Amino acid sequence: MILLGLSRSGKTSVGRLLAKRLGCSFYDTDELIRIRTGLTPRELCRQGGVSALHAAEAAALRECCALHDCGGDVFAAEPLRHSTPLPLPTDGSAENRQGAAVENCAVIAAGGGICDNMEASAIVAAIPLRVFLYATEAALFERLTHDALQTGYYPAFLRFLPVAQKAEARHLFTELYTRRTELYRRNCNLIIDTAGLDCVAAAQKIAEQSSHFPRT
16 A cells, blocks of 8 residues: 655654554655665755656655555556545544455555656556545644754745745645645545544554555
8 A cells, every 4th residue: 555645744654653553564755765866855856856856756666566566567557637536534434444464565655746746646556555644734834844944944845945935835835735635635545634643543544444455
């Protein structure tokens, strides 16, 4: 399965816990990019541009899928762009029992902007279970601003704006959040609302609700 969502939605932290719970391998595409290129995704984007980041993201996903046979021919899959969107989760959604660990399963945490990468989207389409970690715009922007206060600037998808330009960054993020949230709604077959959940609870909820899906 692959965990998808905007930056700071908790994909890496939740993914590690989920993989441990299910007895699966865990991969973080951002970490794979760092290992293979020697640069963080942010550094790679600054040095090589968006095209370099997209190529590295697609290569990282191919590597994960090659190791675990994720859904067959990933090169033949069409990018997910036109499917019917799932509704956002509600508090009253039914939960399924926790499934046992499955041999050869893997949990992949993807970068927040992977929905804008056409080549990577084709690979994601071949992965049987695509989980969207949904969080509100306000919660995500607060986390991004907290990080920006440490580095002095916002990430690449907010044009590396200085933290002092918070209002402009928020405007850009509102547009990006609306567009990417819609893409993830359309492209995922399980949506988890992370509001009020810590990482442990979010991992447990995914394990319970994913029991009817294949986990390779």
